[in-house]
Amino acid sequence: xxxxxxxxxxxxxxxxxxxxxxxxxxxxxxxxxxxxxxxxxxxxxxxxxxxxxxxxxxxxxxxxxxxxxxxxxxxxxxxxxxxxxxxxxxxxxxxxxxxxxxxxxxxxxxxxxxxxxxxxxxxxxxxxxxxxxxxxxxxxxxxxxxxxxxxxxxxxxxxxxxxxxxxxxxxxxxxxxxxxxxxxxxxxxxxxxxxxxxxxxxxxxxxx
Amino acid sequence: xxxxxxxxxxxxxxxxxxxxxxxxxxxxxxxxxxxxxxxxxxxxxxxxxxxxxxxxxxxxxxxxxxxxxxxxxxxxxxxxxxxxxxxxxxxxxxxxxxxxxxxxxxxxxxxxxxxxxxxxxxxxxxxxxxxxxxxxxxxxxxxxxxxxxxxxxxxxxxxxxxxxxxxxxxxxxxxxxxxxxxxxxxxxxxxxxxxxxxxxxxxxxxxx
Numbered sequence: 001x002x003x004x005x006x007x008x009x010x011x012x013x014x015x016x017x018x019x020x021x022x023x024x025x026x027x028x029x030x031x032x033x034x035x036x037x038x039x040x041x042x043x044x045x046x047x048x049x050x051x052x053x054x055x056x057x058x059x060x061x062x063x064x065x066x067x068x069x070x071x072x073x074x075x076x077x078x079x080x081x082x083x084x085x086x087x088x089x090x091x092x093x094x095x096x097x098x099x100x101x102x103x104x105x106x107x108x109x110x111x112x113x114x115x116x117x118x119x120x121x122x123x124x125x126x127x128x129x130x131x132x133x134x135x136x137x138x139x140x141x142x143x144x145x146x147x148x149x150x151x152x153x154x155x156x157x158x159x160x161x162x163x164x165x166x167x168x169x170x171x172x173x174x175x176x177x178x179x180x181x182x183x184x185x186x187x188x189x190x191x192x193x194x195x196x197x198x199x200x201x202x203x204x205x206x207x208x
Numbered sequence: 209x210x211x212x213x214x215x216x217x218x219x220x221x222x223x224x225x226x227x228x229x230x231x232x233x234x235x236x237x238x239x240x241x242x243x244x245x246x247x248x249x250x251x252x253x254x255x256x257x258x259x260x261x262x263x264x265x266x267x268x269x270x271x272x273x274x275x276x277x278x279x280x281x282x283x284x285x286x287x288x289x290x291x292x293x294x295x296x297x298x299x300x301x302x303x304x305x306x307x308x309x310x311x312x313x314x315x316x317x318x319x320x321x322x323x324x325x326x327x328x329x330x331x332x333x334x335x336x337x338x339x340x341x342x343x344x345x346x347x348x349x350x351x352x353x354x355x356x357x358x359x360x361x362x363x364x365x366x367x368x369x370x371x372x373x374x375x376x377x378x379x380x381x382x383x384x385x386x387x388x389x390x391x392x393x394x395x396x397x398x399x400x401x402x403x404x405x406x407x408x409x410x411x412x413x414x415x416x
Contacts (some may be wrong), residue, residue, distance in 0.1 A: 094402065095402035095403075095405075096304060096398065096399075096402050099402075106374075107374050107375055107405060138375075166315050167315055167346075167347070167381070168380040168381055169378060169379055169380060170377060170378035170380065171377055172377060172378065173375070173376055188403075189403075190304065191304075191403040192375075193403075194302065194303035194304050194307075194399035194403070195396075195399035195401075195402070195403035195404065196403065197315060
């Protein structure tokens with residue numbers, strides 16, 4: 001989604017629905033977070049990664065570099081790398097991607113990688129094996145403490161969000177994640193978005 | 209889904225939950241229904257199509273033959289052809305497929321093709337243009353008059369169905385379709401299935 005459109009939606013939400021439960025939605029495409037060691041292995045010890053653009057969540061950004069994911073049944077090329085580097089490499093894909101690759105990752109919150117799937121990650125330089133790295137991201141809402149207070153929810157609470165579209169759905173078990181560095185936004189993947197008729201600007205309504 | 213598994217689920221539903229609102233679910237992969245004229249154009253005037261297998265809805269079957277869908281941005285090979293032939297060619301794909309092909313079909317009920325998308329359909333023999341043929345199937349439940357009576361719903365009624373999974377959702381605007389030739393089953397596409405954590409045997413619960 002474009003930055004201008006995100007700002008417009010956030011403004012609309014804040015201006016016209018203050019006190020309401022309207023939630024802006026963003027769709028996460030497949031991406032990887034790499035550890036410092038894996039960056040060195042994949043791109044070279046002295047290679048300097050370059051930033052492409054900032055993402056909507058403050059401090060998060062995308063690199064210009066991309067990688068290839070290799071599974072037993074398929075390959076996904078041109079997969080985005082998000083920064084900054086993490087302690088452990090984490091690969092976030094949709095179920096559709098998982099079927100194409102031939103793997104079966106669990107639905108998990110970011111950072112919860114114990115027992116998750118393995119995948120091979122490749123650049124033109126080399127291929128590495130990333131054990132316990134692949135998850136399907138559990139749907140979640142980023143928000144600040146102020147948002148949480150206004151919406152009447154707490155960190156880690158599970159809520160429901162109705163998607164208003166020509167294929168309306170209520171997404172259940174949506175995890176609330178509260179942090180002062182966050183910006184109010186619900187993150188879903190392309191399967192959830194396409195199955196719910198999401199288009200740029202589609203809004204969600206939180207149901208507690 | 210395998211025939212044995214479908215039967216097991218239907219039996220379970222009928223035996224142990226009689227009077228309940230449990231609905232078996234099947235996932236529809238991309239497919240085409242061809243008109244007699246298009247079959248002749250694509251395979252030859254005197255070509256005899258051959259049946260591969262019967263489908264869960266009585267009288268519906270899949271042919272051994274397959275076609276290729278060609279859009280402005282992509283190509284999908286090996287797409288299933290379902291029979292019997294229809295008056296008008298109808299192509300049913302997911303939003304994910306539509307994005308890959310570069311087209312924007314509406315979400316519609318089967319047979320409602322006015323103003324729908326166009327696509328090129330190819331075999332090794334030729335390519336045809338199929339105008340007003342492509343839709344994203346609106347989620348629906350096939351059932352008999354007896355099912356409808358037991359479940360307390362009517363033909364064309366919109367209901368909600370909760371999918372019990374590790375990514376639970378409530379699908380809204382699910383169309384009830386009643387016909388004595390039908391067998392109780394909810395049909396969703398792979399976007400809806402993957403976004404809802406569907407696996408073989410996952411059941412739905414109708415909420416009126």
